[in-house]
Amino acid sequence: MKTRITELFGIEHPIIQGGMHYVGFAELAAAVSNAGGLGIITGLTQKTPELLAREIARCREMTDKPFGVNLTFLPTFATPPYPEYIQATIEGGVKAVETAGRNPEPYLPQLKSAGIRVIHKCTSVRHSLKAEAIGCDAVSVDGFECGGHPGEDDVPNFILLPRAAETLKIPFVASGGMADGRSLVAALALGADGMNMGTRFIATREAPVHQRVKQAIVDASELDTRLVMRGLRNTERVLLNDGVRRLMDIEREKGADLKIEDIYEQVAGIYPKVMIDGDVEAGAWSCGMVAGLIHDVPTVRELIDRIMAEADALILQRLAGLVRA
Numbered sequence: 595m596k597t598r599i600t601e602l603f604g605i606e607h608p609i610i611q612g613g614m615h616y617v618g619f620a621e622l623a624a625a626v627s628n629a630g631g632l633g634i635i636t637g638l639t640q641k642t643p644e645l646l647a648r649e650i651a652r653c654r655e656m657t658d659k660p661f662g663v664n665l666t667f668l669p670t671f672a673t674p675p676y677p678e679y680i681q682a683t684i685e686g687g688v689k690a691v692e693t694a695g696r697n698p699e700p701y702l703p704q705l706k707s708a709g710i711r712v713i714h715k716c717t718s719v720r721h722s723l724k725a726e727a728i729g730c731d732a733v734s735v736d737g738f739e740c741g742g743h744p745g746e747d748d749v750p751n752f753i754l755l756p757r758a759a760e761t762l763k764i765p766f767v768a769s770g771g772m773a774d775g776r777s778l779v780a781a782l783a784l785g786a787d788g789m790n791m792g793t794r795f796i797a798t799r800e801a802p803v804h805q806r807v808k809q810a811i812v813d814a815s816e817l818d819t820r821l822v823m824r825g826l827r828n829t830e831r832v833l834l835n836d837g838v839r840r841l842m843d844i845e846r847e848k849g850a851d852l853k854i855e856d857i858y859e860q861v862a863g864i865y866p867k868v869m870i871d872g873d874v875e876a877g878a879w880s881c882g883m884v885a886g887l888i889h890d891v892p893t894v895r896e897l898i899d900r901i902m903a904e905a906d907a908l909i910l911q912r913l914a915g916l917v918r919a
């Protein structure tokens with residue numbers, strides 16, 4: 595399948611693995627790239643720019659295909675040294691960066707002058723247009739369904755993607771709720787040039803996370819995620835668990851007075867506990883509604899090959915068969 599996204603990133607299939615905190619290590623990024631997609635290392639999971647440089651080098655040992663680095667600009671308890679993370683990315687020879695969170699404009703000159711292709715992840719048409727205007731090469735349009743931060747507009751992909759298609763000139767991928775060949779074909783039909791997946795890639799053999807995390811995703815249905823931190827305008831879609839129930843109790847108690855400090859225990863430092871130790875009840879960790887469509891833990895290659903075979907069959911047989919000659 596050839597789309598503007600496969601052309602832009604020099605990849606075989608129009609499938610991107612979105613940056614994921616404590617999941618997007620070299621093992622997963624390399625597996626996705628080796629299977630023909632675009633794997634992405636999560637920059638800020640590496641505690642220093644030096645560690646990111648090492649992670650990029652590790653990934654390079656595992657694949658000779660293109661891969662990218664995610665840089666997330668979200669409110670954190672301490673601002674990371676972004677220019678140094680970017681420098682490590684440039685020196686590692688990486689040619690694709692996924693930005694997310696705040697407007698990446700301050701960092702674009704540094705990225706673009708190194709020949710890096712920037713795909714900005716946004717949750718609205720407004721922000722997608724802004725990304726286009728400031729010179730991003732592509733956007734990843736993240737619908738309300740998505741795991742992680744869906745923004746505050748709550749527009750699902752059935753509306754958001756065609757709105758993006760009628761407005762944007764640069765290529766874009768559909769993100770949020772994507773799991774299989776049906777998702778890919780639907781995304782293409784709605785005007786996207788490919789798809790980005792987060793949650794689906796966690797439930798793969800190569801994802802370097804605890805087995806209990808993969809099982810929790812397989813066990814979850816589409817009803818098992820919750821939105822937290824809405825009161826802080828930092829909404830996150832997470833898998834419901836004991837820690838999240840406590841967090842929601844605190845949110846109810848504090849109401850409009852809620853401060854990030856009130857929920858520190860349920861949101862700070864949770865990822866290593868969940869992803870490495872397998873304590874899936876520890877607190878808030880991102881997970882998409884798409885968990886309801888995830889029933890197995892295949893290898894990344896099996897997953898991507900299956901998606902592409904399903905997509906081909908859907909287009910060539912089911913859909914073509916519906917059209918009268």
Ligand SMILES: Cc1cc2nc3c(=O)[nH]c(=O)nc-3n(C[C@H](O)[C@H](O)[C@H](O)COP(=O)(O)O)c2cc1C
Pocket residue numbers: 611612613614615617636664665666693694695715736739740741742743769770771772790791792793794879880881882883884
């Ligand atoms: C566990 C987890 C961690 C994530 N961490 C990040 C992150 O650090 N930065 C980022 O830009 N997006 C992050 N995301 C969002 C994904 O990159 C992707 O946009 C999202 O998962 C797409 O929705 P889906 O889960 O329905 O596929 C995360 C998602 C998950 C599930």
